[in-house]
Amino acid sequence: xxxxxxxxxxxxxxxxxxxxxxxxxxxxxxxxxxxxxxxxxxxxxxxxxxxxxxxxxxxxxxxxxxxxxxxxxxxxxxxxxxxxxxxxxxxxxxxxxxxxxxxxxxxxxxxxxxxxxxxxxxxxxxxxxxxxxxxxxxxxxxxxxxxxxxxxxxxxxxxxxxxxxxxxxxxxxxxxxxxxxxxxxxxxxxxxxxxxxxxxxxxxxxxxxxxxxxxxxxxxxxxxxxxxxxxxxxxxxxxxxxxxxxxxxxxxxxxxxxxxxxxxxxxxxxxxxxxxxxxxxxxxxxxxxxxxxxxxxxxx
Numbered sequence: 001x002x003x004x005x006x007x008x009x010x011x012x013x014x015x016x017x018x019x020x021x022x023x024x025x026x027x028x029x030x031x032x033x034x035x036x037x038x039x040x041x042x043x044x045x046x047x048x049x050x051x052x053x054x055x056x057x058x059x060x061x062x063x064x065x066x067x068x069x070x071x072x073x074x075x076x077x078x079x080x081x082x083x084x085x086x087x088x089x090x091x092x093x094x095x096x097x098x099x100x101x102x103x104x105x106x107x108x109x110x111x112x113x114x115x116x117x118x119x120x121x122x123x124x125x126x127x128x129x130x131x132x133x134x135x136x137x138x139x140x141x142x143x144x145x146x147x148x149x150x151x152x153x154x155x156x157x158x159x160x161x162x163x164x165x166x167x168x169x170x171x172x173x174x175x176x177x178x179x180x181x182x183x184x185x186x187x188x189x190x191x192x193x194x195x196x197x198x199x200x201x202x203x204x205x206x207x208x209x210x211x212x213x214x215x216x217x218x219x220x221x222x223x224x225x226x227x228x229x230x231x232x233x234x235x236x237x238x239x240x241x242x243x244x245x246x247x248x249x250x251x252x253x254x255x256x257x258x259x260x261x262x263x264x265x266x267x268x269x270x271x272x273x274x275x276x277x278x279x280x281x282x283x284x285x286x287x288x289x290x291x292x293x294x295x296x297x298x299x300x
Contacts, residue, residue, distance in 0.1 A: 003223050006265040008044065009252060010175070010205060010231045011037050013280070014065075015046035015080060017237025017249055019058045023284050027061050031068040036276035037234060038075050041268035042252075046099075049080035050089040063093040078139055082113070087127050091134070098131045100124045101141040102166065104159040107150035108143060108179070121165050128169035140166030140174045141207070145191055146183030156194030164198040173203055175231055178218065181211025181248070185221035192225050205229035208250050210236065210289070215250035216258055223264075230255055235277030236289025251290030253277060271296065 014034050018025055025033070030048070037045050047069065048062030062079060071077065078097035081087045090098060102120050103109040109117045131138050144151075145159045163174050176195065178188070188206075195204060206222045206229070208215040219230055233249035256268050274296040281288055288294055 003262065004226070004228045004264060006228070006267075007223070007259055008229045009042065009255060009266055009268065010044040010046070010078075010229060011042045011234060011252060012046045012207070012231050012249060013037070013233040013235070013237040013252070015048050015059065016231075017233040017235075019049065019056050020238040020248055021058065021284055024058050024060075025280070025283055027064045027068065029280070029283055030065050033234075033276065033280050034065070034069050034077070036279065037273070038072055040272040040276055041266070042273075043074060043267065044076040044078065047077040047079050047095075049082075050086035050093075051080065051082050063089065066093045066095060076137070078137075080141075081127060083123055084127055084130070087130060095136070097137045097139065098127070099139040099141060100127055100166070100169075100171070101143065102162050103143045103148075104154050104162050105144040105148035105151050108148050111150065112143075117162060121162070121169075124166075125169060128171070132170045138169070138171045140169070140171035141177055142166065142174060143177045143179045145176045146178040146187055147180050149180050156191040159191055160194045160198050163195045163204075167199045167203070171203075173205055173229065174199055175205040175207045175229075177207035177231075178209055178215075181209030181215065183208065183218050184214050185217045188218040189221050189225060192222060192227065196225070201226045202228065205231055207231035209248050210250045211248070216254060219250070219255060220258070234273065235281050235293055237280065237284075248289075251277075251288070251293060253288075253290045253292040253296070257292040275300075 049059045053060035076097045078099045079090050079095045080099045142162050208218045232252040232255045234252045236251035238248035256270050
């Protein structure tokens with residue numbers, strides 16, 4: 001299949017990225033990060049989550065972040081919610097885009113959210129019903145689609161079952177996440193093909209971690225199948241909590257550079273994006289995981 005002429009990037013740094021960083025970032029800095037990303041051309045930026053601060057302290061005060069950002073026309077600011085209580089908090093904060101999450105691995109589901117896959121899906125059905133009734137956009141995440149830290153490889157059919165359940169709940173988009181970054185291009189293609197037999201390709205996104213340096217290759221393989229939405233994190237924010245010392249999310253700078261070189265439009269200004277990444281890394285006191293960010297920093 002021919003490659004898409006444009007790709008929509010969902011920026012996950014302010015939520016998925018920062019929640020795995022050991023240093024908490026202030027509300028003001030999180031607001032500045034989100035607004036800087038939008039200024040660079042991002043049209044979908046994860047703003048935070050309403051998971052209990054007891055479990056994810058880095059995402060405390062997400063309501064204050066939503067209150068502080070200057071919302072732009074045509075930009076989405078999705079937030080993650082774990083249950084009806086989280087949805088209620090998101091509603092009170094004025095969130096228009098809601099994300100829910102499930103795992104393709106039973107072991108991961110039980111260790112991560114203390115329930116089976118089936119129980120997690122039952123928990124999310126009333127969340128989805130209420131969000132859709134209020135005309136909020138719903139996004140679903142499936143974790144461990146290409147490997148689990150406890151079970152090893154995951155069957156594509158298992159990913160397809162969970163994805164179909166989220167689709168049936170009304171998710172407008174389902175993001176397929178290689179949580180531990182063990183996937184390779186052929187495995188990624190087989191997984192996506194299995195899911196696409198149950199969910200339209202236009203409603204799928206990919207979310208690759210770069211633990212083994214395969215993220216860009218996996219993204220390219222996904223684009224060849226017709227995927228048009230890619231999740232990524234500015235400066236590669238977010239380590240992989242299941243592989244000590246490993247990198248986490250693929251860097252938005254690396255994805256944009258690759259797509260620019262292929263003539264695929266993203267609407268993102270790479271230089272401005274890299275500057276935003278350098279600013280947040282200074283606050284976190286660490287070097288960028290992104291090779292492109294390192295190269296641009298050397299030229300700045």
